Structure formats: structure tokens, C-alpha cells
Amino acid sequence: xxxxRVQTELLLRxxxxxxxxxxxxxxxxxxxxxxxxxxxxxxxxxxxxxxxDVERTAISCQxxxxxxxxxxxxxxxxxxxxxxxWLTMTRVWRVALAVxxxxxxxxxxxxxxxTSRPSVALVTDVSGASQYFSSTGRSEHAVQTGMTVxxxxxxxxxxxxxxxxxxxxxxxxxxxxxxxxxxxxxxxxELQRFDLPHGSLWVSPSRASGHQRLSVRTxxxxxxxxxxxFSVQTSQAESIVRVNHGVALVTTxxxxxxxxxxxxxxxxxxxxxxxxxxxVPQPHPVGTWTCSLLKGxxxxxxxxxxxxxxxxxxxxxxxxxxxxxxxxxxxxxxxAIAVWKNSERxxxxxxxxRIQFRGRIDRxxxxxxxxxxxxxxxxxxxxxxxxxxxxxLGPAGETWQVELPLSRFRPLAxxxxxxxxxxxxTDLYALTIAADAGLEINHVELLPPEAAVDSGLGGSPAxxxxxx
Amino acid sequence: MPLDEAAILQLLMKWRTRISAAAWIVVRDxxxxxxxxxxxxxxxxxxxxxxxSQAALLSWAFITARREGIDWLKRQQREVRGLxxxxxxxxxxxxxxxxxxxxxxKIEALLECLEATPDDARRLLRLRYFxxxxxxxxxxxxxxxLDAIYKRLSRLHEALRLCIENKLQLADHQGGLTP
Numbered sequence: 001x002x003x004x005r006v007q008t009e010l011l012l013r014x015x016x017x018x019x020x021x022x023x024x025x026x027x028x029x030x031x032x033x034x035x036x037x038x039x040x041x042x043x044x045x046x047x048x049x050x051x052x053d054v055e056r057t058a059i060s061c062q063x064x065x066x067x068x069x070x071x072x073x074x075x076x077x078x079x080x081x082x083x084x085x086w087l088t089m090t091r092v093w094r095v096a097l098a099v100x101x102x103x104x105x106x107x108x109x110x111x112x113x114x115t116s117r118p119s120v121a122l123v124t125d126v127s128g129a130s131q132y133f134s135s136t137g138r139s140e141h142a143v144q145t146g147m148t149v150x151x152x153x154x155x156x157x158x159x160x161x162x163x164x165x166x167x168x169x170x171x172x173x174x175x176x177x178x179x180x181x182x183x184x185x186x187x188x189x190e191l192q193r194f195d196l197p198h199g200s201l202w203v204s205p206s207r208a209s210g211h212q213r214l215s216v217r218t219x220x221x222x223x224x225x226x227x228x229x230f231s232v233q234t235s236q237a238e239s240i241v242r243v244n245h246g247v248a249l250v251t252t253x254x255x256x257x258x259x260x261x262x263x264x265x266x267x268x269x270x271x272x273x274x275x276x277x278x279x280v281p282q283p284h285p286v287g288t289w290t291c292s293l294l295k296g297x298x299x300x301x302x303x304x305x306x307x308x309x310x311x312x313x314x315x316x317x318x319x320x321x322x323x324x325x326x327x328x329x330x331x332x333x334x335x336a337i338a339v340w341k342n343s344e345r346x347x348x349x350x351x352x353x354r355i356q357f358r359g360r361i362d363r364x365x366x367x368x369x370x371x372x373x374x375x376x377x378x379x380x381x382x383x384x385x386x387x388x389x390x391x392x393l394g395p396a397g398e399t400w401q402v403e404l405p406l407s408r409f410r411p412l413a414x415x416x417x418x419x420x421x422x423x424x425x426t427d428l429y430a431l432t433i434a435a436d437a438g439l440e441i442n443h444v445e446l447l448p449p450e451a452a453v454d455s456g457l458g459g460s461p462a463x464x465x466x467x468x
Numbered sequence: 469m470p471l472d473e474a475a476i477l478q479l480l481m482k483w484r485t486r487i488s489a490a491a492w493i494v495v496r497d498x499x500x501x502x503x504x505x506x507x508x509x510x511x512x513x514x515x516x517x518x519x520x521s522q523a524a525l526l527s528w529a530f531i532t533a534r535r536e537g538i539d540w541l542k543r544q545q546r547e548v549r550g551l552x553x554x555x556x557x558x559x560x561x562x563x564x565x566x567x568x569x570x571x572x573x574k575i576e577a578l579l580e581c582l583e584a585t586p587d588d589a590r591r592l593l594r595l596r597y598f599x600x601x602x603x604x605x606x607x608x609x610x611x612x613x614l615d616a617i618y619k620r621l622s623r624l625h626e627a628l629r630l631c632i633e634n635k636l637q638l639a640d641h642q643g644g645l646t647p
Contacts, residue, residue: 052498
């Protein structure tokens, strides 16, 4: 640009509203005649908008850090469908089931659905501890595969490694992660509505056309979409909506603004603060993550213990009753941490990455370590677990540290991802089964492949203990 | 074939900075400019008439952003010395004539440039373009003269322009702003 300083300063004074009428005419004349002057004005305007964006984002991050109950350190309406006849709905329902786990649909289940009040969804997969509260006030011990869900029902996954999958009439799949509650609301104007008071939900449309519009209401926002693939992660004060395909409309409950979020963008909505939310590109993933074990919302399950000289942060396992079909439930003692609440960026599991746990147990007992993952910018991808023997952990009562390569973890269900490499880490947990071994966790970290420490054990077990 | 909703959103998000900037030139308020962009987006999605091409959508978006800005000023009864419609048309046409990058790429470049900018300069930019202070108010808060503010802003905008251009060129060669 070849503008002289007098011209640029006068333009800035014009934008500041501090020019005389004669100066205004001068600016107008320059702008009409000189493309360079217009280029400068366009540049200033773009910079002003972007500076506003940058500052807004910085403030949102600070508020998210400070807001109690927030996520700690850290996301179109489709074409309305005509009201379907019973026959039409039945046909659609069959399509839905054909693209889901069709084996789970028995004739009896279908008959049950066909003779009851209008069903909204079919439960096609349940894993881990869960609870079902019916619209009639009836409470079941656990959500069951094959059961249908009607308006007013509430489903809850009660442990961090639990998951529940639902298929809607248009074959859209809803996957609830652990520690998630969802309530089915009565449809309005052909909009299928759900309440998500806490937890994580993945919405994945079928490939068939004619998607039903659905909305997900969290404590901070309402998400509406038709045919979009998106995820919602929410606490009581903050929600993150990430769109991976299609478009979602996010309306903030704080000020009623609606934000259109296209694919590969996300929006973070918080009840705290006063600044406007906006859709931003989904951040690049990181290959490392350290949990500071702050006393915050990233801890999903556990009990805080008083610090000692050797361990400033001590999170003890909390009891959790684990249902098993046709058997008595098993009592677990679990420490669970929500990684997504503790990282501004998605945490990528790479080939060769290791997960490091530091902790202790009072009595010699095997510890089960596990994590939950989702596809990068995608849907729930499964859970992976590994049992470590008391011998590998070292003497009871002493602090140990294990570095567990991803290759040692096994997938829990065949229908999900078979290997964790390339997935996004969302939750981590450690637990003991049946007896309380006094498990406590002091530190958790995802180590990148190049930063992994040689265990000195020949590479095979890759679990080391280092008494302190 | 008309643009579908996803294509409309993708295009508007890509051009978000420029459309918001077109609104900012009218209202001189970044928060209002952002609101106007959101209104333009919602209107584009709920509008009865379809867009047959990207050019048609962009042309409509720039004009609508400007009109929304003018309407807002009228509602607020604000006295802003606006630009002649001919100049606003020229600005809109020139914005549309030049290829645009994804908004996030430019903002990431700006962020890197701002990180290398002295604190007092960042504070000035914030006071002026985020807090919405006039240059006179910024001068008072920073304890410097008004003429010095204009001079500093002039230098800052030029330095940021060069820095962003360099970052974007570098990104073009390396395939991304960050490894």
C-alpha cells in the first residue's frame, strides 16, 4: 500500500467519528477515487473484526476456567417432514432398524412398540451401569437392550465407562457416553426433543434421506439439527457442541442468540460471562495430556483425600454398583476423569502412546485401567481396558507408577473400534473389582510415543513400578 | 442447482470475517457486526428464495449485512458519519472479487502476530476494537495524546497487515500455520 500517513490517520479519525464535514468529504473523495484507500479501509475493518474475535475467545476461556461447575479449562433445521401415518412410521422404523443392529430387533420387541404409546427410540446397545426412569414413574434397575423409549422417559448411564445407544425412527443413532442423563421430551411441531442435563451425547444420522429434525436441550443451550452429525458435551454451566457433518443451530439460553455451526466447527456456550458465543473451527488435536487432578469437574468419580508429603493430589476410588444381566451386581471402586473437560484441544491417541498412572493400593489386588474414546471429530468409538496384576504394581502401601502402551488395552465391544490409535481420548478410569483395595490415583498423563520412558523390563510388560 | 443449507453455511463461515467487516464499517462495533453476521446467516438459511450460485449468495450477504447495519443504527438513533452508498458498493464488490481463505486461518495468523505485539499496543487494539472506546477515550486511559493514538493505530494496522500476509504465505508453503 502506498498511502501516506496523513491519509491513513485521517481514515482512522473518520472511523473514530472525529472528522469535520470537510474532512468527511475528503475521505469520501479518496475512497471513491483510490482503490488503495479502499484496500486500507477493508484491511482495518477485517482486523477490527478479528481482534474482536480473538479477545472474545480469550475472555470465554478465562471465564470457563473461573466459572464454578463449568468445564474447567476448557460447539439447521432440516426439511420438516410431514406427519407420518402409522404405516409410514412403521416403514421408517424398519429402515431404522435395518441400518442399526438388526439382530436386536425381535418380533416381540416390535410388537411391544406397535401396541404401546408412540415410541421415540429403540435401545440397541447398553454397556455398564445404567438406570431407567419411565414416564409413569416406574424405575427399572438398568436400561435393557431392545426396550423402547417414549416421551417422558429418562435414561442415565451411571459410570464413566458406560454407554447407551438409541436408534430413532429415522435411523438416527444417539450414543450416550458415561455419566450422562437424557430425558425424552414430547415432540413438538415434528421436532424430536431431548433434554441433556449432563454428560456427552453423539448424534449420528443414517445415510438415508429424510431426516427428522431433533433438538437437544442442555443447561446452557438448545441444539437443533436435521441430518447433522454432531456431539454435545455439557456440564451444568457449560456446553460444547461440535459439528462434524451438516449444520446445527445452537441457541444460547443466556441471551437467546442463535449460532449456525457448520461441519468442522464448534461452539462453546457458557452461562457465565456476558460475551457472545461464536462458532470457531475445531481445534487441532494434541498428542499429550496431563491431569493436574485439580478439585474440579474433570473428576467424574472419586473421593478426595487429604494431601501427604509424597502426594499433593489424592483421589480415592468411589464405590459403584455394576449391574450384570441375570446375575447379582458387582461392587466396583472407581476413579474416573473426564479428559474432555480438562483439555482445550482434542487429545489424540497415537500409535505408541502410553498412558501413565501414578497411585497406590492398600491391599494387593489387580487394578483395571481403562479409557473411553471417540472418533476424531466423530462419534463414540468404544472403551478399552487392561488389568494390571498386583505384582506389576509393586508392594501394597507404596506409590507405584505404570506406563501402559495403548497396544496392551483390549476393546470391550466388537461393534466399536478395535484399536485405539487415531481415536480421541475422552475419559480415563482405574478401578478394582469386588473388594475395596484402597485404590487412590495421584497423577494421570498421556505420553507421546517419543516421550515414553524405557521401562527397563525388556519392553514387553511396559508397566513399571517406582516406589517412593 | 441451488446451494443446499450445508453449502450456504460453509460459504458464509468462510467469508465470515469479510461480511462482518462490511457490517463493521457501518456500525463500527465488532459485537454488533458479529450479531449482524449471525442474522445474515439465519436469514440465508430460512429465506424462501434459493441461491443459484456462490456469487449470488455472497452478493446478497454483503448487501444484507450493510442494510442490517444501517437499520440497527436507525433503531439506536446513533449518529454515525456513514459512507456514501457508492463507496459501500465498491468495498463490497472488491471484497467479493478477491479469493478468501477460511476465517479460522486468518484469525490464527492474526493471533500469532498479536503474540509478537507489545502489550501496550495490544491494549490499545483491545480498547479500540473490543471494548468499543473512542480514540480519545483510549488516549485518556493510556495517558498519551490523541494524535499519538492515531499514529500508533496507523502503524499497528500496517504492521499487522504485513505480518498476516507473511504468515499466510508461509502457511501456503508449509501446508499449515502450525506443525
